[in-house]
Amino acid sequence: MNKEEILAKSRNENKGMDIMELQSLEKASKVAAKVGMLLCCFVAVMEVAVTGQLSLGSWLIYFGILCTLFFMKYRLMKKRHELLLSIFYTMLFLLFLILFLLKLLC
16 A cells, blocks of 8 residues: 555545544533433432432433443443443443332332
């Protein structure tokens, strides 16, 4: 391969990828996850204070978001740590899903 072929191949592989945009998206995702956690805590505390019951729905949604986020990071980065976090959050998601469904049915 000559220099021009290598450059053309590199351009095609990186087409549509803006490093600044990817870094911004990563930072935004981290902030959104933290804000989501704070909102879940707020909703859970308020629901316990007002109704005396745990807010299962907010935790169900939050852990669903986290398991998806870490699974996608694992798919892109192939890091074992991301897979383990994805499995952990998936288990929490399933736990809250079961509790949520049991609460609805009983």
